[in-house]
Amino acid sequence: MNGTEDTRFPRWRAASLLRNRAFLTVLIVALVWIVAAFAKPGFGSYGHLRYLLELAAVIGLVAIGQTYVVIAGGIDLSVGAIVTVSAVGVPLVALSGDSSGAFAVIAILAAATGIGLLNGLGVAYLRIHPMIMTLAMATFLQGVLILIAGGTAISAQNPLLAWLGNARIIGIPAGVILWTIVSAAALAVLHATPFGARLFALGANPLASALSGVNVQRTTMAVYAVSGLTAGLAGVLVLGMNGQGYVGIGDPYLLASIAAVVLGGTSILGGSGSYAGTIPGAILLVTITALITVVNASAGWRSILFGSLILLLLLLSGRESQRR
């Protein structure tokens, strides 16, 4: 029977690794790090790499939800605003007798999930295109945030945030540990549960999914809720690392999350990909940014360099075959 097993499900072969986009992205990151470590003294130091990972953790957390949404055939343009909501919201909520700050954090994470649910509601039940729904949500949140928080930075001091921002466990920053744990859970859900399989179904062919008994609307709601939650989590981490939140603090994470997802090999058209690629994608992104800062160019050149590198990496890491 072994023979039929092999023809039905061929054994894993090392050669297939080379066609694995996630693995290729890891290779690119490793290559960039090695070259940079030789070219620039100090780049390869443990402290610097740890710092890069800490930065990548925020992008990586936002990109969990973004990966889910993109695999399910949508896109979430409100993640930046949700990061801000969370970074500005925690200090605002933490006013009365909540000494550890846990209540504030949980309340804000629930709010972020709720915002995601609203996105999902619009996409699933009102059939608003994801881009429009999440864009309008971002516009709306931006207005609300300015109304509530105004233009000033709000600082937050509570033990939980301080721990998230500064603690090291056996030399590893708490933020990176948080990212590792949440990533493991995210990967397991995506690849080892029926819910994860539903995301791939939805992104590849929503109509066929519905006719196969997948509850498309509920799954869509859940996906955007996850995206809200992870963006909220990222906001809490940013707040912990920065010590203060202000309107606009989450803006850079919108494009970064999309870029990380795409660099990691997830198809922007939906239906295929993995968070396993997004992780090195996020690390690659902060590495590029760090390298560009090192080059010491003007803002204009930095921007041009960043855009060109994303384009170049996109060409390297394989093209999207046009499916439609």
Added chain:
Amino acid sequence: MSNLAPTHEDRLYWPVQRQRNRSLYGLFVVVAAFVALYAYLFPGLLSVAGISKFAQSWLPLALVSMAQAILMLTGGISLAIGATVSLGAVIAATTMMGPLGVPGGIAAVAFSGLGIGALCGVIAIRLRLPAIIVTLAASFIIAGLALLILPRPGGAIPGWFSDLLAGNTPAALILLILAALLWKLYLATPLGLSLYAAGENPVGAYRAGVPVDTARIAAYALSGLLSTLAGLFIAAQTGSGDPVIGNAFTLNSIAAAVLGGVGFLGGRGTMRGAIAGSLLLSVMINVMFFLGFPPVAQYVAQGLIIIGAVALPEITRRFRRAR
């Protein structure tokens, strides 16, 4: 019977145009209602000066909505519209006072728009990369170019040119009508009509002999052109250039096109819808401003109105079904 004289039977162009209005009557009514509300709040609108002023605030949004709609019709999208608008503005503000003069400046703005648009198109279409990512990366590059040309707000536009476009003249309205007419002309060419086919059914269109890739790349080039021209107009309005002035236009252009019924998957929608969508958005902003909404509340209202307008057909459908 002569085959040369067009008979009644041969009239096709106008019936086709009428059919394209069909799904837009609802939008036209909403737009008319908002314009009426605005005219009621601000009676000064109904004068040459009032209309001129309003058209000036509307024109840039109308142009970028057209830029976005062209791409969406071919199944593409651009996240670089805002950056391209900024680039147009800074090129205008740095060339027009120089040796090139106003005509040279206009030419520089137009060619840079066409060139950058075409380049984006070639990368996205020929290399088969997804448009949303290519234009995302392009937005960084174009924004960087704008910053290189003009690191901080500055430059200048000749005063007479500013007065001509954005002074007390209906120039903006005339330009808008001109843009709409040129679009009609383009859509009456084989390449223009190919937009729809390339957007909805590229494989079938290719088999039928439609130059799919050319039509798409041309759409990107036109989109770039319209964006930089919008930047030029903004520079004329403000009298100087600002390397980040266009940023808000990326999202607003998508919003206006979608309000106007242009679909994301290509081949769905009409330019007149997109222009009407941009008018709706413009009037809404003006009305809120007039009612004394703080600028911040405008964000909130804008978000709600966009969702409401886009969701309206689905809500009414569900309501009808429930009865």
Added chain:
Amino acid sequence: MTLQPIIAARGVSRSFFGNPVLQDVSIALLPGRIHALLGENGAGKSTLINLLSGALAPDGGEIAIDGKVLRKLTPSEARRAGIAVVQQELSLTSELSIAENIGLGAFPRRFGLVDYATLARKARAVCALVGLDENLSTPVGDLPLGRRQMVEIAKALFREPRVLVLDEPTSSLSAHEADTLTKLLHRLRQAGTAILYISHRLNEVMRLCDYVTVLKDGKVTADRSLQGVDAAGLVRLMVGRDPGDLFPKWTPGKDCPTIVSVAGFSCGLLRDIDLDIRRGEILGIGGLVGQGQEDLLLGLYGALPASARQAAFNGTQSLPASVSKANALGLAYVPADRKREGLHLIHSIAWNMMLPHFGHASPLRLRDRAGERELARQLADRLSIKGDLTRQVQALSGGNQQKVALAKWMPSDPPILLLNDPTRGVDVETKREIYVLLRRFAAEGKAIVLSSSDTPELVHLCDRVAVMREGGIARMIEHRELSEEAIVAAAMGAEPARSAA
């Protein structure tokens, strides 16, 4: 006297990724001849068409137009030489009008602009040929599928082709439209057009065509006049063995309890329908295209909003409100358009088979990979789907894709199967396998509802046939009264010759 072929392929070969798809194939299209191209799915018909229309280049052999051998035939050269192909998949743009679609890619121009007056005149002429009497400014998106197919044919005629290739043109046409097409083809033959006609409907081929080329596994197994060939002989040439009986022997079901019963059922086009579905029988749904057959299946399946005065579904007293509820009640649905509605083309065969399970399993429980593999292997063995199950479904032929679409429902063993044209575009061999399977299901006591555009299928396979017309059941025909004539007569209404206006 021998006529010069307008286009001829001589000994062409073509392979994809090392798999030979065509080997040493020759075909010659003569003016004034309707040439049938037959073969199972995957026999290489599409590839041959693509070679003739310049969309692909052959690896070996040569293609000659008017006797002149061309080094390389490009799509535009083929078009200029007067070769027009009506593909199975439509190439229309729904937002554009009928006339604009017809002219697309070959617009008459004046000063660089589309010459709408000339376009209207020429488009009207070709529309008259194919019996399209709609207003030319109507957007194609407003037309039903059958009419769109006619627009597609008009589009090909607009280019005044010398060679017209039709790939399964009648698959979505009503009887009336198919009739118009037949007349048109006769007229084109008279006018000296060479026609290549591809169809899975053998009696259509026998009636219409003069000459046949049969492909099997990329090789020509017959290239001859159709005179003196019978349908069975053609099937033998296509499948390479005796066809035997295409349909399994019909045996009356015994003791057929009703499992689904609706009264006053309305959904989409349907108005006020009464219907009983019984265990152990195949209930056929026939009629012209678009008379509400699909709405009936989807409404029963909970995929379209429906209402009924009375409903009894496998023990419950209401219509399923959603697909999940319908699945829970034991209904399964296999759609007609498997690429759009039935399968996830980019995912693997095994994954597609597991999808209904993913849909109803508790969302966050860990998947049992080994169990999934075992199940997929069993399903593949049972339906004789060969080879690697980790391949993407889009790599399979149409027949095998249909088997996957069927297989995915088997693990839950649903007692009620709703099938929408399951043999459309499926090769003869797979058709036979599906027929046997359906009869076996019925014998096991399942209830099967089979909507089909293939009338012989309804006659030979079904216990009862409900013929639909204008959103209602025109006639319920019991097995002993079943015949193709009875179904067609009921489908056309009181006067069979009535036009479909």
